[in-house]
Amino acid sequence: MDNRLAHEESTFINFRRYFPNPKEHGFRWVDIRQLRFSADSVDDRGLLAALIGHEQFRDDYAGGGVLPDGLRHGPYWLRLITPDLYESISQETAVQILRGWVDPLWDVNTELEADLQREVFARLAAADGIYYLSELGDEAIHDWGRVHDYFHEFVLIDRSAGRIMLIVAADD
Template sequence: MDNRPAHEEGVFINFRRYLPDPKEHGFRWVDIKQLRFSAESVDDRRLLAALIGHEQFRDDYAGGGVLPDGPRHGPYWLRLITPDLYEPVSQEKAVQILREWVDPLPQVPAELEADLQREVFARLAAADAVYYLGELGDEAIHDWGRVHDYFHEFVLIDRSAGRIMLIVAADD
């Protein structure tokens, strides 16, 4: 039996849709990848390892999309990312990190706030576990990995829904 998580449709929130002036948003976006896992996959570290090994994780988030054999994940070399690098954080801390990232906007339009609330903050509130990938250091940055001004990555585990979600919030 295959215990690999199955990819489900994701969500992409491009701030440009809400803020037409690039100076207001710094080309910000949130990408959510959603995977379904089986009930046998109960250990968080195993779920994180399965996520890292999944082809959907091979995304440089710089316009190329998912490359099934790609060597990069965001600004990092994929080979250097392990489950142990993900730190458990509280839902409150995750919300604080994301709010500090969003708040420099002069004004968050109501439609953007509603989409963030529904797609990001509601998922955070429903998660049984939240993990954050902190800064990995210069040695982990790939050859052109500095294209992002900010790169925040969270993994949410929602056991009741049988889902693991990868949320990346970044600017480039």
């Protein structure tokens, strides 16, 4: 485990709270993990490596929570995830991916929109770097990793605040 990062807080936005009918986004959610890093931390790739090595990264996002000795991350085998798989993207691209996933027509409940703005979009706007986990391919999918219909993962680095955020938007 990497000691350069300290977990500060987690936020979970479950769309079921906003839509009484599960067929209307009821199985979608956003999980946000915020970790602090020291001012003397390494470059972005080094921070990505530290995040991958942190226990908060060991979550299959299928109900089991963080498993300190876990072998899975989302739908993927943890051992196959490296910093090089993360693509640097613009804030505009990240927003486009997320808004398209939430609802292509952006016909979203007002309360959900406010929560997403505060917890996700404001953090995207403040980030110095935004990284998106590329599709890893079938060989990286673990033994029951296809429980997610969509799995979008972003890592935000905010150097002025000394924070790295792992944002996973998925549905199952």
